Each structure stands twice: as C-alpha cells, then as structure tokens.
Amino acid sequence: MTETAHAVATAIRDCPECGAPVADGGRYVSWCAACDWNVDPEVPDEQPPGRVERLRRRLAQRGGEQLLAELTEFEEHGESGPPAASGAAGASGGGGKRRGTAGGLAAGLAAGVHGVTLALLVGGLWLIVAGWGENLLPAFGALGIGLALVLRPRFARLPKADEHRPVLRRPDAPRLFALLDEVAASVGTTGVDVVVIDADANASVSSYGVRQRRMLHIGLGLWEILTPQERIALLGHEFGHYSHGDTRRTLLVRSALHSLDTWRYTLAPQEAQSLTDTFVNVVTAPPRLLVDGLLVLLEHLTLHDSQRAEYRADTAAARAAGTDAAAGLMDRLLIADGVAGELARESVAARTRIGGARRDDPAEGLWERLAAHAASVPEREYERLRRVAERRGHQVDSTHPPTHLRHRRLTRGARVEPGIVCAPTRVVEVDTELAEVRRSVARALVRR
Numbered sequence: 001m002t003e004t005a006h007a008v009a010t011a012i013r014d015c016p017e018c019g020a021p022v023a024d025g026g027r028y029v030s031w032c033a034a035c036d037w038n039v040d041p042e043v044p045d046e047q048p049p050g051r052v053e054r055l056r057r058r059l060a061q062r063g064g065e066q067l068l069a070e071l072t073e074f075e076e077h078g079e080s081g082p083p084a085a086s087g088a089a090g091a092s093g094g095g096g097k098r099r100g101t102a103g104g105l106a107a108g109l110a111a112g113v114h115g116v117t118l119a120l121l122v123g124g125l126w127l128i129v130a131g132w133g134e135n136l137l138p139a140f141g142a143l144g145i146g147l148a149l150v151l152r153p154r155f156a157r158l159p160k161a162d163e164h165r166p167v168l169r170r171p172d173a174p175r176l177f178a179l180l181d182e183v184a185a186s187v188g189t190t191g192v193d194v195v196v197i198d199a200d201a202n203a204s205v206s207s208y209g210v211r212q213r214r215m216l217h218i219g220l221g222l223w224e225i226l227t228p229q230e231r232i233a234l235l236g237h238e239f240g241h242y243s244h245g246d247t248r249r250t251l252l253v254r255s256a257l258h259s260l261d262t263w264r265y266t267l268a269p270q271e272a273q274s275l276t277d278t279f280v281n282v283v284t285a286p287p288r289l290l291v292d293g294l295l296v297l298l299e300h301l302t303l304h305d306s307q308r309a310e311y312r313a314d315t316a317a318a319r320a321a322g323t324d325a326a327a328g329l330m331d332r333l334l335i336a337d338g339v340a341g342e343l344a345r346e347s348v349a350a351r352t353r354i355g356g357a358r359r360d361d362p363a364e365g366l367w368e369r370l371a372a373h374a375a376s377v378p379e380r381e382y383e384r385l386r387r388v389a390e391r392r393g394h395q396v397d398s399t400h401p402p403t404h405l406r407h408r409r410l411t412r413g414a415r416v417e418p419g420i421v422c423a424p425t426r427v428v429e430v431d432t433e434l435a436e437v438r439r440s441v442a443r444a445l446v447r448r
Contacts (some may be wrong), residue, residue: 028381040388060190067307068405072413073166103247106301109294110256114153116260121148153255156208158215159196164444166437168195173433179426180216183235186419187316189243192216197437199343199445201336205238214242220441221339224367225332225374228422233321233329240316246309248302260295262316267291307401314406322418323410330407333379335383342373342446350446363442 015022020034031038124144131137161167170177173195181191192205192214200219208215216238226234247253267288269281318326345367350362390404400406 006357023380025380028378029384031384033380033383036387039384055145063277065402065405067304067311067401068409071308071311071409073241084175102301103305104292104296106247106253107250107300110253113256113259113294114252115424117148117151117153120144120151124148150266151259153251154258155210155212155251156206157210158213162444164395165198165439166440168197169193173430175426175429175433178236179422179430180239182420183232183320184239184242186320187236187239187243189239190214191239197434197441199441201339201343203234203238205241207251220367220438221343221370222332222336224371224438225259225335225339227325227328228424228427229321229418230329231326232418232420233317233325236320237313237317237326239320240313241309244309244312244317246306248306248380249309253298253302257295257298260291260298263291264288264295281420310400311406311409314410318416320419323413323415324420325412327407330403331382331386332374333366333403334382334389338377339370339374342370346370347446362446363439366442366446367438 010024012021014020015032015035015037018035018283020032022030022037023034024030029038029041031041072119080096091333121144124141124146127137127141127144131141143229159165168176176195180195184191194213194215196215196217198217198219199221200217201221202217202219203222204217206215206217207213213296216235221233223231241249248257267284269284269288272278272281314326314330317329346362346366364427391401
C-alpha cells in the first residue's frame, strides 16, 4: 500500500452509532451523514435570549415553515406568489386579506405608540404652563417632555465616513454604481444614493434622512468571499427589499418598534439590592408587561409580511443572478460566523506580531487570505452546517425565515437562469475601483 493510500485508509473509521464509514474531517468536524452522529458537537456560546427574543425566534421559525408551504402551493399552481403589498386587502385568496388586515392593525398599533409619545409631549407642556409655580407639576411636565424626546420617531442618519467605514457616492465609484443600477432595474426598483463599506460579514439596505434616501451597506467580510455571480445575488436580494412590501421597514412601524424597545430598556427590572429597588421593580412590573405585550403583538402582526419579503427577495436574487448563485449565497451565510472569527484572528495576529512574512504590513492580502479560507471549506462541511442550521433553526435574525428553509425553496423550486452575468472584465473594473477602499478597511481592521 502506498503512503497516500494508507493515509486515505486510516482517515476512514466506522460511526460509533450506526457503523457507517465516517471520513476524517481534518480541521473540520468529523460526522456521520447516515445518522447525524456528531453533526453538531459545539455548544452555542451565545447568551440565552430573553423572554421576548425567545418568543420572536419561535414565531419566526413557525411562521417561516407556514409561509414556505403557502408560497410553494402558489408556485405549484403557476403563480409567482401572494401579492407583495402589506395592505393588499383586495388580494386574491384569504391569505392576502389576512395580510392586509394584519398590516392595517400593525399601522394602527404603531400610530397608537406614537400617540402616547405625542400625549407625553402635549401633557408635559400643559403641566408646565398650567402649573407654573404650583407644587411639582412643572417637574412632572419636564419629565413627560423628556420621555417624549427620548421616544420620538427618528430618521436614520448617514454614518460618518472614516477609514473603518468609507462612504461612497456615484462620482467615487461610477462602475460600481452602474452595476448597482443594473441589478436594481432587473428586480424592478432603482439604485441607491450612497454605499457604506466596512469589514462586517453582512450586507443590508436602509433609508436615511428626512427625504429617506437609499443606502446600501456592503460588508467586505461577506463580499470578498462571494463569487461574482453570488455578489449579483446578494445585490439582487438587498434591492428586492425595495421592490417588495415589508410593513416592518416602513418609517411608522420601524420607529414604533424602536420606541417600544426604548420603553423596555427604561422599565427593565434592576438588581434588587435594597427595599427601594424592590419597590421600583414591583411598581414598574405592570407597564413593563404591557410594553412586552405590545411589542410581541406588533412583531406578530408584521412577522408574516417581513418573512414573506425575505422569501421574495431571495426570488429577486435568483432572477438577477440565477438559482445556483442565490443558493450559494445561502451557504456563504452559514459560514459568516467563521469568517468573522477569521477576521478577528487576523486582527489579533497583527497586534501580537504573529504572521511571519506578513509582519511588515498585515493588511496586505488580507481579503485574498479570507477568500482562500472560505474557498477551502469543503462541500461536506457545508452539508453539515445546513443540517446544524435546521436543528438550531438558524436565521440571520428574528425577521428572517430560517436559513435552511430559504435554501430549500431555492434549490427545490424551478431553476432560474441568471438575468445578469458579470463578465470578468467588469469584475476587474469594479475591484479596481474599490481597491483603495479595501486597503483602507483592511488597515483599520488590523489596527483595532
């Protein structure tokens, strides 16, 4: 037996549970594909979520499964899926009517939350004016105004540009923005006003300012590990959020959720170190439970619409980049935590002078090393992560359907050919345009 053959032979062992052959995973987990032995040996290191967050996750997982079945049924009948608008009360079928009712109730509840803020402001002003010089009424009025200012609806701001987070406008990267415009047009919307870039293993779209200008956030930790077509899928997914309704993303509901979260933080029980602390916790318990109830209700009313928007954004990703690229993007999301860990190791290695030849400039080649790390992940490990995701109900956050359900919908549905194929010359042009930004973010990362 040759040395290589011997190594291969010793790398195979029997599964202790079912006896099936198990290949040595090397630096990855060894597990059995036949019975899932050792498929999830790691204990999640995250802190146990609070009561509201646990409920959010349960609702998200259950809603994701129900919605997948609903969308699959529509598609099997040759339809593209239920109507997109959250208020589509006239949609065909009872599902559209229910979504329209839920969207209206969510908007009404959000308006009520803001009504409380307005009442605090008006009531505070009245107490100050009417009770000036009399007892403590002006003090209570000032407290009401202060609470109203804390809870007021807020417009998101454009992040301040720095080396950690460069902000690009059209003149800064015309080829990138041309690509963004093309992808946006392919999914039925328009492009963005600015692009914010950092080292995160994530991407998102949002609006900022009174005029609600559009902003795309690209995390190089995710962007750099994607193939060109997977980048198109990522952009198609994000722009899909603009072209499909999502009640939770409206300014009215989004700011109401922020106000309720602020109330929860304000009313959170304190560690009882004295009788006064215990008294305060008892007094604040009823409004705290009321706020929790309102928050869960608003989450529930908007969950279906939000998850449905995610599924439709995945459809937009497939339409722009093809089914294979959209499914590949789902897999890359599964290794996002590992990518973030790899970036953290690069940062620590740079600060502690570990890295041999990279010691002089640890930022040089950082993104290439990260891409090589992601490319080295074998298909067997991706399959393991898919199974782990299904066991744990992995999702990006409580607004997203579980990742394995999103992957299943893409891979088991009708295969879609890419609407946009990113030519190698175009990839080079965009990468060249982003070269200085990539260097800046890499330098900032290794120095932090």
